[in-house]
Amino acid sequence: MAPLLEVAHLSKSFAGLAAVKDVSFTVERGGIYGLIGPNGAGKTTLLSLIAGALRPTSGAVVFEGRRLPGGKPHVAARAGIVRTHQVPRPFRTLSALENVEVGLRFGRARGRAGAARIGSAGRAAGEGRIEDAARSAGTARDGRETLAWVGLGAEAERAAGTLSVGNQKRLELARALAARPSLLLCDEVCSGLTAAETAAVLALLREIRAEGTTILYCEHNLKAIMSICDHVIVMNYGQKLAEGPPVAMQNDPAVIAAYIGKPAGAGAGGSATADGGSSRSAPAGSAPAGSEPGGSGR
Amino acid sequence: MKASAAARRDAAATAPGGRRIAAAAAPLALLAALAALPLLGPGPNLIRLLFVTLVWVTAAVAWNLLGGFGGQVSFGFAVFYGLGAYAAAVALNAGAHPAVAFGAAAVTALIASLLIGLPAFRLKGPYFAIATIGVSEAVRVVMSNVAATGGASGYRIVERGAFHQLQHFYTALALAAAAVGASILVRRSRLGLALIAIREDEEAAADLGVDPFRTKLAAHALAAALTGAAGGVHARYAAFIHPQGDFAFAISVAILLMPIIGGVGTIWGPVVGAAVYGLVHEEVVASFPELHLLIYGSLLILIVLFEPDGIVGLLGRARRALVRVPPAAPDGGKN
Numbered sequence: 001m002a003p004l005l006e007v008a009h010l011s012k013s014f015a016g017l018a019a020v021k022d023v024s025f026t027v028e029r030g031g032i033y034g035l036i037g038p039n040g041a042g043k044t045t046l047l048s049l050i051a052g053a054l055r056p057t058s059g060a061v062v063f064e065g066r067r068l069p070g071g072k073p074h075v076a077a078r079a080g081i082v083r084t085h086q087v088p089r090p091f092r093t094l095s096a097l098e099n100v101e102v103g104l105r106f107g108r109a110r111g112r113a114g115a116a117r118i119g120s121a122g123r124a125a126g127e128g129r130i131e132d133a134a135r136s137a138g139t140a141r142d143g144r145e146t147l148a149w150v151g152l153g154a155e156a157e158r159a160a161g162t163l164s165v166g167n168q169k170r171l172e173l174a175r176a177l178a179a180r181p182s183l184l185l186c187d188e189v190c191s192g193l194t195a196a197e198t199a200a201v202l203a204l205l206r207e208i209r210a211e212g213t214t215i216l217y218c219e220h221n222l223k224a225i226m227s228i229c230d231h232v233i234v235m236n237y238g239q240k241l242a243e244g245p246p247v248a249m250q251n252d253p254a255v256i257a258a259y260i261g262k263p264a265g266a267g268a269g270g271s272a273t274a275d276g277g278s279s280r281s282a283p284a285g286s287a288p289a290g291s292e293p294g295g296s297g298r
Numbered sequence: 299m300k301a302s303a304a305a306r307r308d309a310a311a312t313a314p315g316g317r318r319i320a321a322a323a324a325p326l327a328l329l330a331a332l333a334a335l336p337l338l339g340p341g342p343n344l345i346r347l348l349f350v351t352l353v354w355v356t357a358a359v360a361w362n363l364l365g366g367f368g369g370q371v372s373f374g375f376a377v378f379y380g381l382g383a384y385a386a387a388v389a390l391n392a393g394a395h396p397a398v399a400f401g402a403a404a405v406t407a408l409i410a411s412l413l414i415g416l417p418a419f420r421l422k423g424p425y426f427a428i429a430t431i432g433v434s435e436a437v438r439v440v441m442s443n444v445a446a447t448g449g450a451s452g453y454r455i456v457e458r459g460a461f462h463q464l465q466h467f468y469t470a471l472a473l474a475a476a477a478v479g480a481s482i483l484v485r486r487s488r489l490g491l492a493l494i495a496i497r498e499d500e501e502a503a504a505d506l507g508v509d510p511f512r513t514k515l516a517a518h519a520l521a522a523a524l525t526g527a528a529g530g531v532h533a534r535y536a537a538f539i540h541p542q543g544d545f546a547f548a549i550s551v552a553i554l555l556m557p558i559i560g561g562v563g564t565i566w567g568p569v570v571g572a573a574v575y576g577l578v579h580e581e582v583v584a585s586f587p588e589l590h591l592l593i594y595g596s597l598l599i600l601i602v603l604f605e606p607d608g609i610v611g612l613l614g615r616a617r618r619a620l621v622r623v624p625p626a627a628p629d630g631g632k633n
Contacts, residue, residue: 053501072504074506074509085505089499091498094494106492106506106507179507
């Protein structure tokens, strides 16, 4: 079976400035993949490429064995790749519920099929009846369930633009989940949240994984990522620096050098000694210092 | 302010029982009143005024589908209005039944909307608006040089049989009612949800699976068909059309202005805007040709500055002030 996602030699330049350079990796079904790297490493650009929001300069995004057309995010979404945005982008004049309905009615589920439940955990009992009820009540019930799941049950009727930033982040997640992704791309869902809120979101991500959705989680905050990810991809200067299990990455000299800076005289690229599961693909020293590509936005 | 207004609109949409029935009954009562009006024997002048206003209502409601719900501001609806007028005129002169002629008007405008939309919707925001101005002017110039329809000197519609003003009135009333009905259905449909999502954030909508291009194309086509039919209905009444009139830039501006005056992106805003425009235009323009531009200009500035939700928004505000409902409760769904 083909891997869920295959990123093959993906590159993106903005006016000649390379934001993502020849990045390749594979995402297997299940699990939470972390995507980390310092500011401007090209994480968000990479997510935008995978989500189809940007057309790659070269390379390909292959999803479930099918090459996705670049620059067509709705095609990617219907195939099962849905992203959340770093800065929430709610449909401000629509209610929270209607925001979720956009995901329900246009995502992979699209309309009828959307009546199938989204969350599962605590509702195993009487499943059939709940499903039937959800189906007969149309998408609204399902939208409410999704909102309740992310903790926005009480805010369903509120215009999304009037929600607090924390709640807008939850809505961003609810809306994406309503589209029933098989690959959820999360862009810094925890930034700007309190410790308690962060813990709640991380718990939610674990729940989503438990239901079989694969997550590619892009995060600036190392602590959050190390606590939740099964596999980590490290980026720097638009290139893949390393990938492997979180613990290996934490101890990888090249990764440490990228985040903290390297000790004088000790070239990070030269210190690629044996460390467990990490597979180095790009020579760490290859990107000249100070040539950081700035384009990580959309 | 905008967000709370939306919450208010949602409140109306999800209001329980009695309110909902009242909300459905009021428009039907209005429709019935208009339909019964001729029984009171008003003069032909009033019927004519109402006829013209109903044509404007149709065009304004149609424009609002794309411009109000979808946020795609077009300055080119005169193309559809004019093509509808000409298509109906040619069909009528060929001896077609009026219903067939109006159908031809709608279809012609719909095809034009696709031809325009396919390239124009590759553009976004102001670029789309500018493109529609260019297309509109180009079509007007072309139509001024088409010999078959008399070029710039215009085209006369010759129908056998007597002129029945009320027949025209009821046609316009039915069309306007159909337009409002379409608007209500669209607002509640998947298409409406997609349009509003696109208006609010096109990229985020696409990220959830909405195809912005096809959504806009569909709304454009529906709006064009209604506007074309309106142009056809008016042409039959006027019995004479010419490019400087039916394809005029002023027509495009009027069609865009009415929803903005009344309340853009709402169901009833375009209706109210068209009513105000129709009455003011017909009454004032005759006596003070320059004054009416001044009135629209001032009205537009006031609305953009103080009440982006137009007259409908203003009325809502006034009603809340009168019944002393606490203003714009954030959870507008409840009260």
